[in-house]
Amino acid sequence: MIDASAKExxxxxxxxxxxxxxxxxxxxxxxxxxxxxxxxxxDPMRLSASGLGQFQPLDPANTxxxxxxxxxxxxxxxxx
Numbered sequence: 001m002i003d004a005s006a007k008e009x010x011x012x013x014x015x016x017x018x019x020x021x022x023x024x025x026x027x028x029x030x031x032x033x034x035x036x037x038x039x040x041x042x043d044p045m046r047l048s049a050s051g052l053g054q055f056q057p058l059d060p061a062n063t064x065x066x067x068x069x070x071x072x073x074x075x076x077x078x079x080x
Contacts, residue, residue: 016075019051
């Protein structure tokens with residue numbers, strides 16, 4: 001069983017990357033998530049934001065449904 005201090009130590013080693021995937025607002029969406037996480041007390045040095053725009057769509061079609069599906073944020077957790 002892991003005690004609370006060990007969990008906190010492990011969490012302190014995790015970096016969080018936000019990835020925006022919407023063509024027009026990708027970076028703005030990712031930055032918005034970073035600002036929210038900082039507002040909730042996360043260390044800003046552990047956070048980064050990237051806008052991928054049209055480069056990694058879930059659905060490459062040019063339809064309203066595809067654009068809605070591609071309008072997303074992904075969080076990537078990595079060890080330092």
